[in-house]
Amino acid sequence: MRVDLRPSAHALRPIRIVGDCLRIYEATTFPRAPRDGCEMYLRRCAAVGYLKEDDAKILVDVLDANGDIVQDFPLTRLGLRYLRGQLHFKIEGESARSED
Numbered sequence: 066m067r068v069d070l071r072p073s074a075h076a077l078r079p080i081r082i083v084g085d086c087l088r089i090y091e092a093t094t095f096p097r098a099p100r101d102g103c104e105m106y107l108r109r110c111a112a113v114g115y116l117k118e119d120d121a122k123i124l125v126d127v128l129d130a131n132g133d134i135v136q137d138f139p140l141t142r143l144g145l146r147y148l149r150g151q152l153h154f155k156i157e158g159e160s161a162r163s164e165d
Contacts, residue, residue, distance in 0.1 A: 068107040071136050073129040075099040077106060079154065082122040091154040092128055103127060106148065107138060115144030129159055 076099065078092035095102025107125070110116050121139030125148065129135045140148070148154070 067112055068104055068138075070104050071127065071129075072100065072108060073135050074103040074127045075130045076128040076132075077103050077148070077152070078126045079140065079148060080124050080126060081145065087160050089157045089160070090149075091127075091157045093152045093154055094130070099141055101131075106151065110138075110140065110144050110147065112159065113147075115147060117141055119133050 076092040076094035077092040081088040082137050107116070107127075111126075117139040119139065121141070123140040123142065124137045124145075125140050126134045127136040127138070131137075
């Protein structure tokens, strides 16, 4: 299974929309091969149906080495649970969403 991942992929950071707040989780990188690690976890999510095709309230941001978002993938709840169990990330912060 292939995932169309940008060459600059360096880390994964889940986010979740809860009501009118944005819950941001810690980013996780893979020191030996950052892009390969990102691709492996996204491929696993795709293989078992954890990536969604439509709008979602849970996303995994793909960050570059500077921490900028270069891509995102919609996740199911089970996808977030799987990544959290594998990568052990914690909530980094919450912020109010603005509707522009």
